[in-house]
Amino acid sequence: MLQYISRRLLQFVPVFFGVTLLLFFITTVLPGDPVRLRTGERAMSPAVYAELREAYGLNDPWYIQYVHYIGKLSKGDLGTSIYTGRPVTEILNDTYPYTMKLAFAAIIIEIIVGVAAGIISALKQYSWADMLVTLSTSIMVALPVFWLGLLLQYFFGIWLKDWTNGAFYLPVSGASSSQFPEWVHLILPAITLASVSTAYAARIMRSQLLEVIGQDYVRTAHAKGLSARKVLWDHSIKNAMIPVVTFIGLDLGAMLSGAILTETVFNWPGVGFTIFRAISGRDYPVVFGGVILVLIVVLVINLLVDISYAFLDPRIRYGGGAGE
């Protein structure tokens, strides 16, 4: 197991350098000039301009910039934002908690709704509930996420407010306001972010459970006189959950990497929204810092998911060499 983990950690190295090199390559090709963007329309003497470019190291070729950047990164220094002058670590410190809150709220919805819908749908196969789950998951997978967000904004923020004469509605933008505590602000973005994954979780749960129920060991369990409840929970659902847990784990990684669309629609001040604005503003240090943070989170969570797989399913043993 240790051998497996260390081998996987070693594999991080090429991926890490691959992504950061690619990132550097792409952003150096970006035409916009961050120095001009920072100073706006104001006239600037060529001397000042040259000095600023020099100060940010923008005159060096991209690979020199890359080496400098990695050097600073190894000391935990992500540079400062070209736009606001704030240290990037500080910006990420402020925004990342919002991404985490959104991701965990969405995962909770996904686990409760997705798993429950999948179980009900499998146990009552071909019932109206099963039809409803099958139909709604197909539709949810085809829904544009940002459109769903806007519809929720319209329904809960505008229509419901009109209908109840302003007595009841949900906030549709930002993470805090005088009327609502933060968790209320979280409701609509979390539903939006959870939508597609919940549909997938329900589908996987349904098909896994259907497959497990048909297995011989489930029939044996019934035959030896175990109660239906025990067979369902200890023998069927427990085994059917393994792929669902994997899916949800990988999905958590994806959500923790910043939900650009959801965060943009709801003005949610998370890391996805921050990176998106930084790309538009050519604020390279923020883009790099954000992407590197997100990358490390994704890599670590994927590794954790694979390790937990071995614990959940004793049939899986990660050997030293041919394990993969």
Added chain:
Amino acid sequence: MSRKGSQEFEKDRAEDHGVKSYRSGMPASPPSEVSEQHAGHQTRTLWADAWYRLKRNKLALVSIAWIMIVVVSTVSADLWVPGNFGSPTEINTQTASAERLRSPSAEHPMGTDDLGRDIFARVVYGARISLAVGVLAVTVSVIIGLILGAFSGFYGGWPDTIIMRVTDIFLAFPYILFAILLLAVIPPEYRGLISMVGTIGLLGWTSIARVFRSSILTVKENDYVDAGRALGASDLRLMLRHIMPNAVAPIIVYATMSIGGAILTEAALSFLGLGVPPPTPSWGRMIEDGRAFLTSNPGLIIWPGLAILSTVLAFTLLGDGVRDALDVKMKD
């Protein structure tokens, strides 16, 4: 990194579909069909057989019909839309202020937008971008994915290692973020259909390469491949004549399903302002433009959204149908 993880995930999704179709008695291979086949002494090719099964899948047929309606109406739009509903792009400065934000009526079945243009006309024309990007981007992904997947699966060794490491890098990079970065490189005046197709195509090849690689790994163990090699067939001939035809079914299924995904990505990127520049109508851009009028005129975002939803759903269901028809387990 998550090589195993993501493969498991693909497998699980595939299993999900496979089991569903089997359980619901979809035309995977019902007994009646077998007897019918024997009774008639018909011999059908794999493709004729697949078409026969597809024809019996109602959801797939409805999807095909919807896709045909969308294609025909958008391709022929020049003939009937501007005359009846007005131009999708031109703004009539004379009447714009009087005609703006109208509710649906006989004249404007979906109402008008904030510049007095007919929303129905814009939705019909918007299908051009969505369909073109959907089909072309997937074509780009399939071409890159087939070549690299074939290389990787057929030769193994270091080309395999390198290609698989590259797919790791692509998969570690958050998808939509990667697309935004690539499109941001292109100056707004050059952004358009080609940049969109290129970006989505470039990001989609990794899954295709992996699916194809794994089906090649399975197929190339077959005796007939060894026989071909023993008879002195070249690598290229082995690949094209013996391996490819037997490994291509999962790719067809995957590609059909991917068209819907590509349409969704195009809409999302257009929504973020990185798509084909205005005034060319695209569904994602129409939703972004309509956001400002959400309170008073939700119709501005509802119609293009329904267009995206129905089209993506049609391609997804068609993909399901094709998978059942070709009897692909996608279980590598």
